[in-house]
Amino acid sequence: MLSFLNYLISGISLGSIYAIIALGYTMVYGIAKMLNFAHGDFIMVGGYAIFTCMITLGMNPFVSILIAMAVCLVIGVTTEKVAYKPLREAGSPLAVLITAIGVSYLLENLALLIFGSNPKSFTSVVSWSGITLAGGQLHIQGVTIVTILVSLAVLVVLQWFVHKTKEGQAMLAVAQDRGAATLMGINVNHTISLTFAIGSALAAIAGALLCSAYPTLTPYTGAMPGIKAFVAAVLGGIGSIPGAMIGGIVLGIIEILARTYISSQLSDAIVFGILVVVLLVKPTGILGKNIQEKV
Amino acid sequence: MSLLEVKDLEVYYGVIQALKGISFHVERGEIVALIGANGAGKTTTLHTLSGLIKPKAGTITYQGQDITKTPGYKIVGMGMAQVPEGRRVFPDLSVMDNLKLGAYTRKDKAEFADTVKLVFTRFPRLQERKNQMAGTLSGGEQQMLAMGRALMSHPSLILMDEPSMGLSPLLVNEIFDIIEQINKDGTTVLLVEQNAKKALTIANRAYVLETGKIVMEGKAEDLLNNREIQKAYLGE
Numbered sequence: 271m272l273s274f275l276n277y278l279i280s281g282i283s284l285g286s287i288y289a290i291i292a293l294g295y296t297m298v299y300g301i302a303k304m305l306n307f308a309h310g311d312f313i314m315v316g317g318y319a320i321f322t323c324m325i326t327l328g329m330n331p332f333v334s335i336l337i338a339m340a341v342c343l344v345i346g347v348t349t350e351k352v353a354y355k356p357l358r359e360a361g362s363p364l365a366v367l368i369t370a371i372g373v374s375y376l377l378e379n380l381a382l383l384i385f386g387s388n389p390k391s392f393t394s395v396v397s398w399s400g401i402t403l404a405g406g407q408l409h410i411q412g413v414t415i416v417t418i419l420v421s422l423a424v425l426v427v428l429q430w431f432v433h434k435t436k437e438g439q440a441m442l443a444v445a446q447d448r449g450a451a452t453l454m455g456i457n458v459n460h461t462i463s464l465t466f467a468i469g470s471a472l473a474a475i476a477g478a479l480l481c482s483a484y485p486t487l488t489p490y491t492g493a494m495p496g497i498k499a500f501v502a503a504v505l506g507g508i509g510s511i512p513g514a515m516i517g518g519i520v521l522g523i524i525e526i527l528a529r530t531y532i533s534s535q536l537s538d539a540i541v542f543g544i545l546v547v548v549l550l551v552k553p554t555g556i557l558g559k560n561i562q563e564k565v
Numbered sequence: 566m567s568l569l570e571v572k573d574l575e576v577y578y579g580v581i582q583a584l585k586g587i588s589f590h591v592e593r594g595e596i597v598a599l600i601g602a603n604g605a606g607k608t609t610t611l612h613t614l615s616g617l618i619k620p621k622a623g624t625i626t627y628q629g630q631d632i633t634k635t636p637g638y639k640i641v642g643m644g645m646a647q648v649p650e651g652r653r654v655f656p657d658l659s660v661m662d663n664l665k666l667g668a669y670t671r672k673d674k675a676e677f678a679d680t681v682k683l684v685f686t687r688f689p690r691l692q693e694r695k696n697q698m699a700g701t702l703s704g705g706e707q708q709m710l711a712m713g714r715a716l717m718s719h720p721s722l723i724l725m726d727e728p729s730m731g732l733s734p735l736l737v738n739e740i741f742d743i744i745e746q747i748n749k750d751g752t753t754v755l756l757v758e759q760n761a762k763k764a765l766t767i768a769n770r771a772y773v774l775e776t777g778k779i780v781m782e783g784k785a786e787d788l789l790n791n792r793e794i795q796k797a798y799l800g801e
Contacts, residue, residue, distance in 0.1 A: 436669070443655055443666050449617055450653040455641040455670035455718070 272408050277530050278523060283414040283483065285522020286421035290476040291499030292506065292514035293428060294469030300445045300509035301465045304354065304366050308373035310496010312470050316342045316477030317487045318381060321390055331395040331478075338474040346470025347463050349373055355459065374493070381489035394482035417479045424472065425515050432511065441465060445509065494538075498525070501545045507558025516556055566629055568593045568722055568753055569614070569645075574623035576606075576613050583609045585777040586623065591722065596744070596754040598764040598785060600798060601774035607757040608650050610774070611724045614755075615647045616640045628721070642670040646720035650727045650757075652711040656700025660691055663699050663710055667717030677717075684713040687743065705736040712743065722753045729760045741767055761798035765789045773798070 291313060298306045319341040323334035353373055357365045398412030432438035443451040444461045452458055473492075480495060481487050498521060506517025521541060529537035548555060569591040576584040584606050591597045599607050612618045614625060616637030625633045627645060635643070646667075655663050664684065668677050685692035688709040694702060699710055708728055715723055725744065729737040737760065745767050748754050758764035765771055768785040773794065781788070788794050 439658075439662060439666060440669065442658060442662075446655045446657055447653055450649060450655065451666075452617060452637040453615055453641060453647050453649060453653075454666045454714075455638050456666075457636075457638045 272404060276408060276410075277526050279410055279414060281523035281526035282519055283417045283522070284526055285502075285519035286417045287476050287480050287483070287518075288495065288499045288502045288522050289421050289515045289518025290424055290472050290479070291495060292503040292518045293424065293511060294472045294476075295500055295503040296506070296508055296510060296514040297428075297441075297465050298469050299503070301441050302350075302354070302358070302462045304358070304363065305370065305500070306354075306466075306469070307367065307370040307496075307500075308349065308377060309469065309473060310492040310494075310499065311374050311377040312342050312346060312473035312492065313477040313480060313495060314381060314487070314489060314492035315345060315377060316474030317392070317481045317491055318385055318390075319474065320395065320478050320481070321392060321487055324395070325390075325393060331397075335395060335475065335478045338477065339471040342470040342474040342477075343467045345377075346466045346473075350463060350466040355462075378489045378493070385489065387489065389486040389488045392481040392485040392487050394485065395478050396482055413479070413482045417483065420475065420479065421515070421518075424475070425511070428468075428511055437461070437464060498541055501541060503555075504545060505548050505555055507555030510555070510557045513555055513557035520556075567591060567626075568628060569755070570624075570626040571610075571614070572624045572626075574610070574613060574625065575621045576609055576618055577621050583777055584613070584620070587774070587777070587779050588623075589772050589779060589782070591753060591755055593721075593753055594748075594751070595770060596748050596756060596768045598761075598768035598771040599755065599757045599774055600759075600761040600764055600771055602798075603759070604776070605774040606777045607774055608726055611647060611649075611726050611755075611757055614640075614645065614724060641718050641720070644719070644721040645724065646715040646718045646722075647724040648708075648711045648715045648726060648728060650730065652704075652707040654699040654702070654707050654710050654714065656698065658699055659696050660699055660702070660710055661695045663714050664691075664717050667714035670718055676719075680717055680719070684716055687716075687746065688713050704731050705733070705740070708732065708736075708740060709743075712740075712747075716747070716752075720752060722755065723747065724755045724757075726757045727759060728756070729758065729763060737763065761794070762789075 291310065294309050298304065316338040319338035320334045323329045323337050324331055353369050354366050357369055394413050396413040396416045400410050400412040400415060402409045432441060440456045440461050443454060443456055444458050448458055499518065502517035502521040503514050505521060506513030524544065525537050525541050528540045567590040572588050573586045574584050575586050599610060601607050609618065613620050616635055620633065624631060627643060632640065655666065664681055668680065671677060690706055691709055691713055699707065702710060728740050732740065741763055744754060744756065756764055756768060765785045765788055771785045771788050772779050773781040
């Protein structure tokens with residue numbers, strides 16, 4: 271029973287990381303109407319940025335994360351402006367999608383060029399060792415607790431931002447009707463840039479947490495979690511912020527439990543099997559709404 | 566100086582020419598109607614005025630300023646708002662949030678409260694439903710919300726695209742009464758309508774658009790009595 275609880279907690283923790291990544295996916299999809307398949311690689315970019323600041327340059331972990339967020343933000347917004355925006359304005363969603371895959375390879379190969387293919391061993395950004403419960407039988411690592419708390423904080427802040435601020439309302443307006451949003455005086459390109467900025471900065475946070483929990487960093491570190499977070503976003507209902515959170519956590523729990531009780535080799539197959547089932551049974555996801563609208 | 570002056574406006578969708586060099590003007594305080602059949606270019610004209618489409622040639626001058634190349638999101642801040650075809654309210658936002666977005670370009674909080682009060686006086690049903698999602702409103706209520714939302718930006722000129730579309734005759738009358746009221750309160754109106762009779766009844770002047778060209782213009786009452794117009798647009 272205690273070991274199950276332990277696995278459940280690590281599932282929630284892994285799921286929280288997926289959730290933070292999925293938030294970026296889902297916001298960009300909801301507002302820019304594109305799947306940014308390079309999103310996962312921003313985790314890796316964030317990871318290397320933190321690695322460089324914290325381990326190579328010996329900076330404070332918190333400051334390192336802030337710098338990594340800034341780096342990801344700048345690269346994310348630049349990618350959108352240079353690679354996606356011209357194609358979006360040319361009205362070609364498929365070209366944008368393919369370009370996103372291209373950007374993904376570009377980032378991975380740039381990392382390969384700069385940092386080499388040898389895995390870097392990462393030091394956790396959380397130095398707290400955690401808590402021990404049930405008379406020493408249940409130990410919860412500090413990074414696990416911090417991960418869960420950070421993802422909850424991100425969710426609360428994002429929900430507040432989207433529903434209570436003017437810029438957030440502009441995002442919702444752009445997501446629902448770009449033309450009408452323009453008529454309200456909203457600069458759609460500015461809003462899309464802001465969305466990429468938030469998504470990319472969140473990816474840096476996810477990078478910090480992921481590399482702290484699984485402390486090896488390679489140029490491909492972000493690819494798999496990125497794809498899984500995409501599954502999480504679809505599972506929760508793509509475009510929905512609480513949906514990304516729920517989808518991420520559900521997926522994390524399923525992955526850890528499948529790895530423990532079924533097979534560690536099959537766990538990924540099970541995760542992607544879920545994507546297939548969701549697409550077949552409820553294509554709009556757990557919190558996704560039906561697209562039928564009154565005209 | 567006209568409030569709005571459009572000269573030789575040409576708009577293309579790819580290779581298809583939607584507007585073939587139209588010119589018209591709107592004077593302060595008027596209701597000007599733009600009538601014509603489906604596909605004549607009425608909505609294209611309004612979209613171009615609001616900066617959603619860029620013209621290939623021609624100029625748009627608003628309050629003496631050339632706005633031909635002004636990005637769409639800046640137009641409403643200059644005092645030209647649009648009530649788009651098909652209402653286009655934000656369905657998953659509340660009535661109140663829709664109105665807030667209408668005032669997106671306005672900074673003053675006190676002004677916002679006053680304007681909301683004014684909009685609610687004009688559309689009491691919106692007040693009753695202020696916390697309801699806009700997508701759950703009836704067609705007539707959505708039309709009222711779209712109009713209220715446009716008024717939130719304090720426009721000098723309001724562009725209305727088919728406000729009567731899909732509404733019951735009773736509601737159509739109500740909407741047209743409101744348009745006249747808005748005009749009496751000092752807002753100039755450029756009205757696009759398929760319901761030519763109604764539009765000509767409340768308008769001061771009108772232009773008739775046919776396949777991208779203005780084929781006739783004049784005082785609304787003259788057009789109402791014109792045989793050709795009666796045959797082509799008034800079903801008489």
